[in-house]
Amino acid sequence: MKIQFNTDKTISGEERNQNHFTSVIEENLKRFESHITRxxxxxxxxxxxxxxxxxxxxxxxxxxxxxxxxAVSCKADSEALAISGATDKLKSTLNTIFGRLHDQEKMISKIQ
Structure with missing residues (x-):
């Protein structure tokens, strides 16, 4: 899973912040890393x-x-809170998508 950062001109794209935020995102979405390319x-x-x-x-x-x-988004008072909120929303969305997919696969296997 590759993580690419894009910032506007008012937010500094410091590498140490990107490294921290990358690790936060990777940790929260670790369960789905085999399904996410980027x-x-x-x-x-x-x-x-x-x-x-x-x-x-x-x-x-x-x-x-x-x-x-x-795509999901989150507005907050800081970069850290915005990234954390958006990551939580993405995790919830992925849980829904792959939970439904898992349920469908179970139904198909019962039919066969």
Whole structure:
């Protein structure tokens, strides 16, 4: 699973932050790593340098093997909270998708 970071001009793309956030994402999505080929992380500050509540947006786009990409987003006060929130949403979505797939496979095996 490859993780690619994209930031707008107001967010610094420091490598140490990327390494930390990469490890957070990998740890939370470890269960699905065999199904995910790439995750694109898009971080942006919607108000630029101005301070505001929930102005950091994290959009995660997961590329799955043999399926359409999935995108989730989260707005929060900081990069860490936005990434954490988006990762939780992606994990929940993947649980739903692969849970349904597992249920379908069980039904097919019962029929055969």
């Amino acid at each position: 995750i694109e992380v898009h971080l942006s500050d919607e108000n630029g340098k101005k301070e505001a509540i929930n102005d950091t947006l994290c959009l995660l786009e997961a590329r799955l093997e043999g399926r359409k990409p999935i």
